[in-house]
Amino acid sequence: MKLCVACGMPMEGDGDFPLGDRSKDYCVHCARPDGSMQSYEEKAQSLAAFVARSQGLDPGQARKAAEAMMGRLPAWKAAR
């Protein structure tokens, strides 16, 4: 099974891929509306916002968590 290089999500169905394009290594949640991959900053912000919203973490802690998660994913290893 393919894992999104940018967030680690398992990608199986066409709906998991940006614009249904199965050749992509990143998932629909890590893509911009035009299908290109989000930047490090875009992904860090959306991930931090998600962590804060779904778990109620302090924004600073949520950002730290988002960056740590991204640091373990292939797409962002070099970005840190």
Place this chain on the structure above:
Amino acid sequence: MLTEQSVIIQGTKRSQQKAATRETILRSARSLYAERGIAATRSAAVAQAAGLAHGTLFLHFPRQEELLVAVIEDFGEGLCRRLHELSAGGRGLRACLEAHLAGLREVEGFYAALLTEAGHLPEAARLSLLMVQSTLSWHIAAAAEAGMEAGTIRRQPVHLLFNTWIGLVHHYLANRELFAPGALVLERRGGELVEHYLGLVSTGDRIEGG
């Protein structure tokens, strides 16, 4: 004779063997963490339990912290797979909660030790646990929001809905000797927790079903 194919086959065997050794190490570490506690488990004991030379363990995990992180990630990957399979079928909040408990039941002793010792563990380990929680919260939030749209789940902030569930489960795990001495607490009490929690968050129109 070493044909190109036999070299490839040998290479595959070696990497399969490496993966099997890694698997054995993770399993041994997990049960020692559960028995003795995480901080109290030395890598020499893990090597011995896995039937390996200390040097072999060191090749796979040069630092104790890396071994702990790998055990947490291994648990997280299993849980993530379960949840993803469910969400692909859109099976709702009940199915997410049951998948969560099923994932925890497999590693109950280790997870309880992780909770008890979390404050003193290396930051990398705490972040790994947070990553597992984030994956879980993603699925629970998605299922809960679908239930809110459908009118089966009461509208409420998602983080409180999530933390109420986690608080309940963690309380039973952290005090498992009180709730189920000598037994697996989630096996004995898990069903009760799911029913109670769904009763709390549901609108009452219809209990969120599978």
